[in-house]
């Protein structure tokens with residue numbers, strides 16, 4: 001969205017703009033007053049800026065100690081750590097908003113994407129029954145991550161969901177597609193979290209709770225992701241790795257559709 005100029009009007013573009021948000025690497029230098037890190041420590045995180053200028057497709061990044069960096073455990077690879085930060089923080093933010101239990105059935109719209117593949121695994125871990133969207137040919141990805149049911153997002157999602165659970169789902173994670181057609185899949189009293197900006201205004205007079213997700217890659221959230229990667233609760237499907245000079249190809253491939261994440265090695 002940054003590269004396509006789609007954030008113009010919402011954020012200031014301060015050119016040259018370096019693309020990329022997520023990163024993993026080692027600490028090169030510490031700012032004044034920073035505690036808990038040493039030069040050479042392995043870290044990962046997200047470059048968070050209100051002005052679009054800095055990015056992670058670079059040899060060096062600067063980040064705040066409180067928002068955008070956490071230690072990377074020894075048993076988590078650079079590629080996984082470097083691909084998890086923003087999508088993982090969004091996934092955790094969404095799950096914290098809908099608080100799943102083993103009695104719930106949850107629909108994940110966009111389950112094959114970067115946020116979706118992470119949220120899906122945490123949802124399965126919660127004990128909830130998971131219905132994931134995928135287009136034909138991609139069912140294996142979400143089934144392999146633990147989804148009990150798969151619905152084809154190129155068809156009528158709500159009808160497919162109601163065929164699985166006639167009373168509808170208790171929770172909806174909205175990571176892709178239009179919200180309106182998904183609302184018919186949600187039971188009365190249900191709750192939804194949207195990374196696409198949908199709030200209570202978007203649900204009209206339906207008896208459901210809707211909240212927009214704002215990813216917050218603070219130390220605690222990044223720590224939860226690191227722990228999950230380290231103990232195997234979370235695996236990160238990385239579809240392809242690119243060298244730095246292949247970044248234009250990575251963007252073209254991303255635009256053409258991805259399963260999970262694409263990773264770039266900068267140095």
Ligand SMILES: NC(=O)c1ccc[n+]([C@@H]2O[C@H](COP(=O)([O-])OP(=O)(O)OC[C@H]3O[C@@H](n4cnc5c(N)ncnc54)[C@H](OP(=O)(O)O)[C@@H]3O)[C@@H](O)[C@H]2O)c1
Nearest residue numbers: 090110112113114115133153176177195213214215257258
């Ligand atoms: N608010 C925040 O803090 C925050 C943070 C991170 C991301 N986001 C937003 O969250 C959304 C998801 O991010 P992402 O990184 O997961 O994106 P992504 O990697 O591009 O994934 C999107 C996925 O949705 C699938 N898809 C496309 N149309 C669909 C539809 N109509 N119904 C169901 N699935 C559909 C795509 O599958 P195919 O490729 O097979 O078509 C793709 O796997 C984006 O809109 C992103 O901007 C917001």
